[in-house]
Amino acid sequence: MGDSEYQKISKKKPTYPVQPFFNEYLSNYNRNALIPVFYDDLLRFSGGIEVYDENGDDTLWIRVYYPEHERIHVDKDLKKVYSILHGDGSDTSVPFLNIDAVDYCTFGNSKPFRIKVRNVLNDNYTYMYIKKADASRIYGLELEHLLSPNRINFLVYKDTLIEDHISGIPGDIFIEGGLESYSVRTQKQIAKEYVKFNERCIVRLLGDMRSYNYVIVPTHDFDQVRYRIRAIDFDQQCYEGRLRVYMPQFLKENSQYVEMVHNNLRPESIEQYKQEERSTIAKRILLGKKRIRELLNCMLQDKISSDEKIDQLKKDLFDYTKDSRFKECNCMGEILETAFNFVVKHYQDVNGFRVERT
Template sequence: MKFVNIPNAGKINTNDAPSRKKPYYPINADLRNYLRKHGREVVLPVMYEDLARITFSLPIKDKNGKDTYWEEARYDMREWEFIRDGLIKIYAILKTEGNLNFAPHWDVARIEYCAFGNSNPFRIKIVNKHNGNYDHFYVKTADASRIYGLELEHMLSPNRISYFTYFATLVEEHIPGIPGDIFVQQYLENPITNKTRFAKEFVKFNERCFLRLLGDMRSYNFVVDITPDIEDFQYRIRAIDFDQQSYEGRKNLYLPQFFKENLAYVELVMQNLDKDSINQYKTEEKTLMAFRVADSRYRLMDLFNIMCRDNISSTSKIDELKQQLKEYFSNPKFLKCHSMGDIVKLNLKQTLLRNLREIQEAKSKIKTAE
């Protein structure tokens, strides 16, 4: 996708917002079996509906005294001990494969609830009682499209995701990083920020989202991870919200470059990278994704066999997206897709086919040489 093909919504004053409220799509039996097979379905001691029994809540303000979308949840003491003990056990499942030897070191410092967004998540703050160090994890409703988004992120991105499900409950690890909107405000113009390297990462992130059709990557739905390198810094953009995995009908909503919230990132790319560099970084990302597809091909095949038969969007949105992709790629095969799973699978296949063939040919040459 060329940056010049689609102007940012902040420049042309168009509606770039996704659907206000996405329907909940339950996990079907086939997806549940897939989760069990790959160790994602575990027995959890506390479920989402347990946390939802809030007695009252208090608004949470940031360090500048401004209201956030989060509220501190408070519970009846008869509920609190059960919830606290269960959340510590869930943290052990996430971090130590259920080993409770370290559980006496941990405590639940705070439970936060967010009524904003589709998943209405609970954010759990765990603290180490010996040294005050803290960590977070999330408890959400287990929506099927969100599960597909997490699995595709785990297999097709440079990142690995820890999460578990149990019936209608989803537990996700906290993904550390600087929220994208905060990065723009506080870090983008910092003299030590390598703008060229960051522009490169935004191009690659834009490509990853479009290839696997992850939507709604506005700046507050991803984080920036900064890693010191030999002479400078490396940057990694990581999605943190997977609610809009292949749900929307408009192609533009799968391109982070389009959202007005990301205008500063788009301008950064245009100021620091020429056309050849942009094409180079897009090609690099497609090559890396092709390697990931090859490495995860059996698990990916299992997932698509389920996803292609599942209902995770409306018929009108499916028809709209396949028509737009058909026109964009001049590929009438998109019109034969019956589900969002079909569209994601074809989008990956037709984009990465050449890269996958080159990988297969290289492997064949190595085997012949041996």
């Protein structure tokens, strides 16, 4: 992607409110919970210091502090939130938890708080994130849960979003040593996963997957290490107008991964992996038809992008697929519905199944 294409990614995306019909969907599928602390409550910090990484570079996170009389309540409420996110919401685990740090990110659209939670019994720790609820981001989280190999744990209450931490090595850090630091076998496996990840983003319209917006997850399997690629940022779900923004292969930050694909996979293998991923997504759509239909019904009523971006995207998708149904779309929900129908129809036609629209 050239610099002019790169500029097409919105520097500042508006926050879209969670409408009552979407809130009802979230309640039906246990994504809603009464929580004791809101995003705006955490903004009342009294000070903070910059957080640096092990190399002494600024991470763009600030470790914030609260007045002593408020800190006690903040800690208690955050422990309760963790208990709701990871358990039954009871207070039984609260005495064994400690809030080691509250960090605030000054970079990006969502400006999240990152909460470091430690179990005092075994000294293990994990993170959770508290953000301003944004409908398009929540659609992205839900679609990731339904259509990817990964499960997503999150909660929404009014204007606050709680997200579980997604573990892995950030894509930009994983590749910073260069391609030569990995064996040919590892490069081929990561290249395969990258092709599938790229296809997944295109089909479900998840945009802006620059290398720091996804992680590489290594898993030990007998005598080898397998790698998966997981998205960790869902702000650009069904928002941008340019189709290329939904194609990680065209983002300049991903150039080394694209090089890895071209150096290790033949064109026919790339096409095979694309077909495999589209077929897998089609099967997930068919298996989860009821829930996906309900989610799409919410998106059909919702406004999560501008008319200008909608017009641009449906034009780009028509040029890409030659499916005239994209021309008739009037909202992002209709565009995504048409994309799903396109993938499902192709899968069923190839396998001789009866076509059923989502």
